[in-house]
Amino acid sequence: MLIRSLLASCLVLSALPAAATPPDQIFRAELLPGWREGGRHIAALRLRLAPEWKTYWRSPGEAGIPPEFDWSGSENVARVHMHWPVPSVFNLNGMQTIGYRDELVLPFEIETRDPTRPVHLKARVDLGVCRDICVPAEFELQAELPPAGAPDSVISTAMRSRPESGREAGVGRIACRVEPINDGLRLTAELDLPAMGASEVVVLEPGTSAIWTSEAVTSRQGARLTAVSDLVGPDGAPFALDRSALTVTVLGDRRAVEIRGCPAP
Numbered sequence: 725m726l727i728r729s730l731l732a733s734c735l736v737l738s739a740l741p742a743a744a745t746p747p748d749q750i751f752r753a754e755l756l757p758g759w760r761e762g763g764r765h766i767a768a769l770r771l772r773l774a775p776e777w778k779t780y781w782r783s784p785g786e787a788g789i790p791p792e793f794d795w796s797g798s799e800n801v802a803r804v805h806m807h808w809p810v811p812s813v814f815n816l817n818g819m820q821t822i823g824y825r826d827e828l829v830l831p832f833e834i835e836t837r838d839p840t841r842p843v844h845l846k847a848r849v850d851l852g853v854c855r856d857i858c859v860p861a862e863f864e865l866q867a868e869l870p871p872a873g874a875p876d877s878v879i880s881t882a883m884r885s886r887p888e889s890g891r892e893a894g895v896g897r898i899a900c901r902v903e904p905i906n907d908g909l910r911l912t913a914e915l916d917l918p919a920m921g922a923s924e925v926v927v928l929e930p931g932t933s934a935i936w937t938s939e940a941v942t943s944r945q946g947a948r949l950t951a952v953s954d955l956v957g958p959d960g961a962p963f964a965l966d967r968s969a970l971t972v973t974v975l976g977d978r979r980a981v982e983i984r985g986c987p988a989p
Contacts, residue, residue, distance in 0.1 A: 750774050751853050755845075755865045756829070759873035765834040765843050767869060768879045771827065777855045778825040781811035783927050783973075785821035786939055789852025789860060797846035803835040809885040810980040813925050820939055821854075822927065822975070829882035834869075843869040886982075887973060893981035894918050896947075900970065900986035904962035908935075909955045911965070913972050913986055917949050920976025926951035931969025934958050949974065 751773045758767035771779060780788040795804050808830065814821045834843055847865045852858050890898065896916030903910050911928055926940045928951060935958075940951040951972075957963040970986040 750777055750859065751779070751861070753849070753863050753865070755867050756876055756879055757867060757869050757873060758831075758879055759875050760836075760839065760869075760871050763836050763839040765836060765869055765873075766831060766879060766883075767834065767845070768829050768831040768876070768882060769849070769865065770829050770878070771824075773824075773826055773828075773853065774855075775826075777853055778814065778823050779828055779851055779853050780821065780823040782806070782808055783929050783937075784823060784852070785819070787819040788821040788823065789854075789858060790933065791849070791851040794848040794850075795845075797848070799844035799846075800837050800841050801834055801843060801845070802837045805833045805835070807831040807833065807883055807886055809882050810887055811975070813923075813975055820925070822925075823854075829878055831879050831883050840871060842871060845869055887980035888982070890981060890983040893920075893974075893979070895981060895983060898972065898983055898986055899989040900967065900972075901989055902965055905954060907956050907960045909962055909965060911953050911955055911970075913940075913951045914989075915949045915972070915974070915983075916947050917974065917981065918947060919944065920974055920979050920981070923977055924949065925975040927971075927973045927975070928953045928955075929971040929973070930955055931966060931971065935963075 751771055754770040756768040756770055758765060773779060780791060782791065784790050795801055811822045811824055814823065836843060845865060845867050849865060850860065850862050852860055894917065898915045901912040913928060924942060926942045928937060928940055930937060936956045938954040940953045942949065942951045967987060968985045972983045972986055974981045
């Protein structure tokens with residue numbers, strides 16, 4: 725198993741100078757090799773972060789660095805599906821970001837081309853690690869994953885910490901209204917959902933990184949939760965939106981719910 729870590733240039737988000745901290749004192753990356761279930765192999769990336777440092781969720785907020793994974797150097801890999809644990813919401817200097825502090829165990833499910841053969845995993849990972857400053861980081865994961873393996877309780881625990889489905893959380897009706905604005909679309913999502921705590925953050929994801937999404941403005945009237953975000957495409961004009969690709973995530977104080985797809989009212 726090989727893990728290489730390279731630190732890229734710094735993006736300073738505050739007036740404080742970047743500390744000359746070696747990469748291995750900011751975070752350590754580890755591949756948990758996992759096990760095989762039929763044609764699927766379950767593994768995980770484990771990041772251990774230095775005190776007060778954090779990394780980002782798949783939708784990191786307006787000031788965050790979105791993580792990117794390139795699996796193209798792998799063999800016997802048809803598709804990779806990430807299982808993101810429930811993240812935390814951070815507020816600093818009026819900016820909201822979403823991610824993980826201290827440690828992240830990120831399970832991923834590999835769909836193999838041939839379940840009888842090993843998986844040669846070679847992945848490039850680009851992500852951000854932040855404290856007073858944000859540092860873009862790049863590293864490689866490389867390993868041979870045999871068709872055997874044994875279940876790993878660390879991975880299993882992380883799998884169980886995923887957001888609830890709409891059915892599990894008691895979501896009733898969900899609908900999304902779309903209207904054009906000068907540089908894109910305004911998306912309004914309405915959910916019939918019991919309150920998930922005193923604080924609720926809604927994240928609307930259009931299903932492609934080419935579309936910029938503003939922080940959602942949320943309101944609640946009883947069991948009805950409403951969230952509004954502006955979506956701006958690469959051309960800065962209204963565009964066709966694939967409703968089936970939308971993901972609506974509600975992050976509560978201790979719970980979260982994730983809903984795929986959002987039909988018209």
